[in-house]
Every structure is written in structure tokens, then in C-alpha cells.
Amino acid sequence: MNVVAFLITFIILIVLPYVGVWKLFEKAGEPGWKAIIPLFNFYVMLELTGRPKWWFILLLIPGVGVLVGIGILIDFIKSFGKWSLRDILAGVCLEFIYLPKWGFDPKVQYLGPSRSDEFREKYKANLKKSSAREWTEAIIFAVVAATLIRTFFxxxxxxxxxxxxxxxxxxxxxxxxxxxxxxxxxxxxxxxxxxxxxxxxxxxxxxxxxxxxxxxxxxxxxxxxxxxxxxxxxxxxxxxxxxxxxxxxxxxxxxxxxxxxxxxxxxxxxxxxxxxxMPNPPGEQIDYTLQTTTQLNPKIYQDLEITTNYDPNSSNPTMTKEAAATLKGYSVVKSVAPNIHPKxxxxxxxxxxxxxxxxxxxxxxxxxxxxxxxxxxxxxxxxxxxxxxxxxxxxxxxxxxxxxxxxxxxxxxxxxxxxxxxxxxxxxxxxxxxxxxxxxxxxxxxxxxxxxxxxxxxxxxxxxxxxxxxxxxxxxxxxxxxxxxxxx
The missing domain is CATH 2.10.109.10 (Umud Fragment, subunit A)
Structure with missing residues (x-):
């Protein structure tokens, strides 16, 4: 990755979201510098949204922390009056665009902790959801969370x-x-x-x-x-x-x-x-040349985990060195030698x-x-x-x-x-x-x-x-x- 590409990616994925959170923190009465401290910025969001402080511990659990982080971000967005499904998707999936946009928009203001009873009562008309919307948000949230886990964890x-x-x-x-x-x-x-x-x-x-x-x-x-x-x-x-x-x-x-x-x-x-x-991997196996005086019992192949490509009469079975050593001990086996391609x-x-x-x-x-x-x-x-x-x-x-x-x-x-x-x-x-x-x-x-x-x-x-x-x-x-x- 060249320097220009790295800088562009760094600005999009790191700088712009932090800039947006910085401005939103200032609107909520918090020093903007708190936005650039990893994890601590989520602790501040917990305070601003009214979520219990013990949620911070959940952020430290692999996998679970991703889901909790998305949930806190959604609550944080709602505290600024962004409660529509479109706004939530924009804030979570395109945070490098919308967080700075809302941070610099003078019309967007901090309305209070979105998880508090007072907030819900005051804005209940805006927060009221139909069953279809609740299901849609739940499915989208699950898809986004699972995608993040699969991508990064x-x-x-x-x-x-x-x-x-x-x-x-x-x-x-x-x-x-x-x-x-x-x-x-x-x-x-x-x-x-x-x-x-x-x-x-x-x-x-x-x-x-x-x-x-x-x-x-x-x-x-x-x-x-x-x-x-x-x-x-x-x-x-x-x-x-x-x-x-x-x-x-x-x-x-x-x-x-x-x-x-x-x-x-x-x-x-x-x-x-x-x-x-190099140390040979556990279970390493190759093809062998096998000669017998009579057909071997198929159960022997099964017990030794020897692969014959479904042909019990195969003269070139695949097996481990340990299986080959055991096979040599059978009286009907004339020879068993690794099938090595010559130099x-x-x-x-x-x-x-x-x-x-x-x-x-x-x-x-x-x-x-x-x-x-x-x-x-x-x-x-x-x-x-x-x-x-x-x-x-x-x-x-x-x-x-x-x-x-x-x-x-x-x-x-x-x-x-x-x-x-x-x-x-x-x-x-x-x-x-x-x-x-x-x-x-x-x-x-x-x-x-x-x-x-x-x-x-x-x-x-x-x-x-x-x-x-x-x-x-x-x-x-x-x-x-x-x-x-x-x-x-």
C-alpha cells in the first residue's frame, strides 16, 4: 500500500469519524479532545446517552464488544435527534460522512440522554415505532453486527x-x-x-x-x-x-x-x-505403493484411516507414516513403500x-x-x-x-x-x-x-x-x- 492510499484510507476510516464525534461532544458540553481517546470516548457516550456505566465492561469482551459499541453509537445518534431508520443506518455504516456532517451542522443540537425516561416522554411521538420498523431495525442491526464480527474478529x-x-x-x-x-x-x-x-x-x-x-x-x-x-x-x-x-x-x-x-x-x-x-505436520500423508499376497480386509483400511478412493484393491493408497509402519506388520503385505516422484x-x-x-x-x-x-x-x-x-x-x-x-x-x-x-x-x-x-x-x-x-x-x-x-x-x-x- 503506497503512502497516498494509506493517507486516504486513514483519513476516511479514522480521522473523519473522530472529527465528527469531537464536534458532537462539544455540542453536548463535553471537551472535544475526549473523542480521540479510544474506549474512553465510548464511556463519555454512555454518560451522554444515559446508559448504565457497567456497559463499558461489555465493550472489552471480544465479539460482544462490537455489538455493544454499535448500540451505544445508535443511542448517541438519537441524543441529537437522529432517530429515523435512515439516520441510524447513515450514522453506523457511513459514520465518516454523517458524523462530521452533523457535528458541523448548527441545526443539529444535543437534546439530552436518549435512554432517560424524560427524553422518551418528551420525544415519544418521534420515537414511536411500528412493529415492522422494529423488526427491520433489529434485522439490520444483526446483519451489520455480524458483518463487522466476520470482517474484523x-x-x-x-x-x-x-x-x-x-x-x-x-x-x-x-x-x-x-x-x-x-x-x-x-x-x-x-x-x-x-x-x-x-x-x-x-x-x-x-x-x-x-x-x-x-x-x-x-x-x-x-x-x-x-x-x-x-x-x-x-x-x-x-x-x-x-x-x-x-x-x-x-x-x-x-x-x-x-x-x-x-x-x-x-x-x-x-x-x-x-x-x-522442517518438522512434518501432524497427520501428514502421501501415496504409497502397496503389494500384497491377497486382498486386505477393508476394515484394516478403515481402522488405519487409509484412503483408497473407494477401491479396496488400490495399489496406491494414501496414508500416514504411522499407518504404513503398522501395515508392514501384516503377513499378507509383501511391501509398502512411499510413492516418491524421482529427482x-x-x-x-x-x-x-x-x-x-x-x-x-x-x-x-x-x-x-x-x-x-x-x-x-x-x-x-x-x-x-x-x-x-x-x-x-x-x-x-x-x-x-x-x-x-x-x-x-x-x-x-x-x-x-x-x-x-x-x-x-x-x-x-x-x-x-x-x-x-x-x-x-x-x-x-x-x-x-x-x-x-x-x-x-x-x-x-x-x-x-x-x-x-x-x-x-x-x-x-x-x-x-x-x-x-x-x-x-
Missing amino acids: IEAYTIPTPSMERSLLVGDFLFVSKVNYGPRAPMTPVAFPFAHHTMPMLNTKAYWDGLELPYYRFPGLSTVKKGDVVVFNYPMDADTPLCRPVDKRENYIKRCQGEPGDTLSVVNAQVYVNGKA GQAEGVYPVNSQYKIYSLNSKVPAFKWNVDNYGPILIPKKGWTVKLDSLTYPIYGRAIEIYEGNKLQVVNGQIMINGVKTDRYTFKMNYYWMMGDNRHDSADSRYWGFVPEDHIVGKALFIWMSWDDEAGFLGKIRWSRLFRGIH
Whole structure:
């Protein structure tokens, strides 16, 4: 995010609302400076609206505090005679416009504490609501509150594919924290509530991309670390035919294996970062080649949680190292060996499949003989790092330079052009990460499409609150042992 975009966002989201509250405080006889002290300004609002002071404690409770804060703001608006549904929506959703507007409007005056009996009696004609209006306000309030919670605090997520098995299973329902890495300000703010990118049943866009705000992330508790299970927007949704905005790209969940500035490689399915073997994730599994003298009992596969793609005669089942070790102990098993793709055998991984492969630079075109089990080494871009562009690095970093960082990238007469200027270097504006699934042979991850930019990070997976097994019988649908399990 550049300085100008940051200043514009800061003024809209922070400065203008505080200016409005400052002026409204002065109209109510309170010093304006109290408006710019976080939390204390809500305490002053409690006094001005007549709400009990103990409500301040509720502001400190995660999730609940958002709802209480909206309620206090609504009461505060009503204290200035803004009690229509239109005014309430304007004050809550467009506070950066309407709070300053009302603050500087000499006709808008403080009428008294809106929660007091005297206020209600005096203005009962204005405050009287029909049942329809009460229901409408309640629904709108709930939608706004839930949207704020999902955007800035915590959101539910469902595991749709087996790419993280056996750490996370299809049918696991997770809570994802937006606070850990810092909540991301909405980049496509005009969207239908609770719909991500597509309207259910209608199959149309659930957002309007005519207004896109610059990327900004509020401070968080930490940065993304190696080993974290992370939800992020799928980078390839930037391409045609979807061409979705960053925050409307499909949600993916993988484990971070590389941070900005790390050098990552995979050697015989073992991940190495900066030359050091990474701890293998709990439940990590790959495909094995299995040879038996006779067909195994299907219950053995079930007990060891071995995936056979519904074919009990499969010779390439997917399992953990622990399950493979147990399987070797059965007398009918002749051999069970990991199905490792050999080094030097090129497959359709990144950047072998990259559109940025070039053949016109004055150097030898490299052959990336990489595959899912023997990959790299590859250096993960870091903000401020300058890369020298040549036939080796251009295929690796071209996508990040053009698609994620918004530059025009060309090769003209054997020369690299960025935004029409000939160059052989580029300095990255963002941090990037390397994400991989724990089910290494059944995961579309960074090995296939490259780096995950920092503006695509959604949040950190915290714990499983429900787990549902579609393949089980009626009484076994709920995986009770997985409920409220932390994610490691």
C-alpha cells in the first residue's frame, strides 16, 4: 500500500469519524479532545446517552464488544435527534460522512440522554415505532453486527477438500481468527452480506467491483509463521475467466511452510527451509505403493484411516507414516513403500507451468526439472528485496511482479520492460508466503501456482467446533472426538 492510499484510507476510516464525534461532544458540553481517546470516548457516550456505566465492561469482551459499541453509537445518534431508520443506518455504516456532517451542522443540537425516561416522554411521538420498523431495525442491526464480527474478529470456515488430511478432514467446521494476523480492511466494500463471491442459487456476482479500496491491514497479534494453518484467498482467481478482486477470491486453507526471505526446497517429500528439515505436520500423508499376497480386509483400511478412493484393491493408497509402519506388520503385505516422484523428473509444477517462461534473453533457458516431491530450491520474496531478472528468475517471479503487484511486464527484443522501462531488477512491495497441504499428493498448493501475497492472507485457523462425516451412517455423522479440538 503506497503512502497516498494509506493517507486516504486513514483519513476516511479514522480521522473523519473522530472529527465528527469531537464536534458532537462539544455540542453536548463535553471537551472535544475526549473523542480521540479510544474506549474512553465510548464511556463519555454512555454518560451522554444515559446508559448504565457497567456497559463499558461489555465493550472489552471480544465479539460482544462490537455489538455493544454499535448500540451505544445508535443511542448517541438519537441524543441529537437522529432517530429515523435512515439516520441510524447513515450514522453506523457511513459514520465518516454523517458524523462530521452533523457535528458541523448548527441545526443539529444535543437534546439530552436518549435512554432517560424524560427524553422518551418528551420525544415519544418521534420515537414511536411500528412493529415492522422494529423488526427491520433489529434485522439490520444483526446483519451489520455480524458483518463487522466476520470482517474484523472471527469467521467460520468449512473444510471442502482432503488436501489437509489427516490434520483436517472434509466436513470439519473451523473458526478462523482475523485478529492474529490483523484484520484486513474490506477491499471490495459493496457486497451482499454473508455471500463471499457468488450469490447462492442465482450464481451471479455477490459484489460490485466498481469500487475497490487499497489494501490495508490493521495491527495484529503476530505475523504468519512457519507451521501455521492459514486461510487465504486463492491467488489464481486473479486470472480469466474469473478475474475476481483480492478479497473475493476463493478461500483456501493450507499450512505455511515458508516465510518471506526463506529459501525452500523439497527433497524426497521432505521440506527444507534455509537448509534445515522442517518438522512434518501432524497427520501428514502421501501415496504409497502397496503389494500384497491377497486382498486386505477393508476394515484394516478403515481402522488405519487409509484412503483408497473407494477401491479396496488400490495399489496406491494414501496414508500416514504411522499407518504404513503398522501395515508392514501384516503377513499378507509383501511391501509398502512411499510413492516418491524421482529427482530430475519434470512435472507440471510452478514455474514449469508458468506463462512467464521466455526464450529470448541472452542466457541459457533453464529447465526446471521439479516435481511435487523434489522441488526447488526457491527463494520466497520479501518486501524490499531486489531480484535480478534473467531467464532463471523471470519465470519464478514474473507473476508476482505483474499480477500481484500491478505492473505491466513485457519482454521486447530480448529486454525485460516493467511499465515501459527497460530493467533487469525489481524490488518487491509486499511479503510473500509458501503454502502446502498436509496431504502432499492430493493438494493443489504453492508447488503448482507459486507464492501467496500478504494481501491475500485472511486469518489463522484456531479450532474445530464441529465435524460432520457425510460417508458415515446416521448415528455416526458427528465426529465427537474432533469437537472443539485445537489446530496444530
